Amino acid sequence: AAADDPGDRPIALELESVTKRYAETTAVDGVSLSVREGEFFTLVGPSGCGKTTTLRLIAGFESPTEGSVRFHGEDVTGTPPEERDVGVVFQNYALFPHMSVGENVAYGLNFADPPGGVSKSGRVRELLELVDLEGMADREPDQLSGGQQQRVAIARALAPGPDVLLLDEPMSALDAQLRERLRVQVRAIQKELGITTVYVTHDQEEALAISDRVSVMRAGAPEQVAPPREIYRRPETRFVAEFVGDNNVFDGTVRSVEGRGANGRQRAALEVGTETFAVDLQDREVSVGDEVTFCVRPENLRIGAGVNATTAIVASAEFLGETTRVHLEWYGQELLVRTRDPLSGDVTVGFEPEDAHVVAIDRTV
Ligand code: ATP
Secondary structure, eight states, X not given: OOTTOGGGSOEXXXXXXXXXXXXXXXXXXXXXXXXXXXXXXXXXXXXXXXXXXXXXXXXXXXXXXXXXXXXXXXXXXXXXXXXXXXXXXXXXXXXXXXXXXXXXXXXXXXXXXXXXXXXXXXXXXXXXXXXXXXXXXXXXXXXXXXXXXXXXXXXXXXXXXXXXXXXXXXXXXXXXXXXXXXXXXXXXXXXXXXXXXXXXXXXXXXXXXXXXXXXXXXXXXEEEEEOHHHHHHSOSSHHHHHHSSOOEEEEEEEEEEEEEOTTSOEEEEEEETTEXXXXXXXXXXXXXXXXXXXXXXXXXXXXXOSTTOEEEEEEEEEEOSSSEEEEEEETTXXXXXXXXXXXXXXXEEEOOGGGOEEEEEEOOO
């Protein structure tokens, strides 16, 4: 691993078997996870999966029903937020409307001396420069764009020099273009400071773009915690395979297990509907009769391919610029492909055995 790989650094914060229950809801269900120093760690998942509650437990706005929270190995489960050394940014900028930009940022310093022995005004200048808003100290918040206001909120959260930055959907109120610009800026600021960051979003694309590691959450618990590439290429569950990016998921039955392919890995012949597909098993073991769920990304489902070929019918298409996302009808199931050329009528699609990724095996014996 590279020297600056966060995977080599000490653990900055940790949840151990943390559960948070409200009256009849279990918002967070036995979550254990650790975030390393300087790591950009993202909680992503559908609405209601417990992302915000997890972040609030880290911040100290909520206390767990069970389990513990540790910062640098020290138990902070009962420590109030203001003693946790965290900076928090929420979805709705929450700037003070009657205060200037500079006053808003300085507010973050009200209870703390600026780090590094600089003056308050010096620190405010430094922070506005960091978030690329130099010279804006005297503006009122309503004279700023949404993205600029959110950068002020980040500067305010960073003002006391916190150990951990917590961001809860900071971009969800912004339009798509601004969001993409701001996420690049947020990542740059985080890298410049090397600050441990936990980020909450429901946007899987944003999660992949911005993070060192991603925790895909479902029903109060992580389904998979891994770097973005691994989440995308090797989803561990059907839920992750379907939640992150487009995917085609197939359920098949093992008819035979063949020898090793060119890459030295075993292959299975899987019966899916009336077709039989050859699927690379990666490091999995299967037996004849097992039910196997595997997925193939749209970009790996090739038009006119001879391997694992099958026929589908074009149902609709969305022009996306660089590519077109085509919806195919296939034995009552929808398949997605990405193409450059328009398609219509019947098409032959296929995929390489090694482009199939097994997500679940239901053993019969
Ligand atoms: P969203 O993306 O919609 O904000 P989320 O993944 O952040 O969702 P949470 O806000 O953490 O999810 O909520 C998880 C579950 O806990 C939900 O079912 C929610 O209704 C419930 N919940 C959260 N806070 C409370 C509360 N204060 N009282 C009761 N139930 C709550």
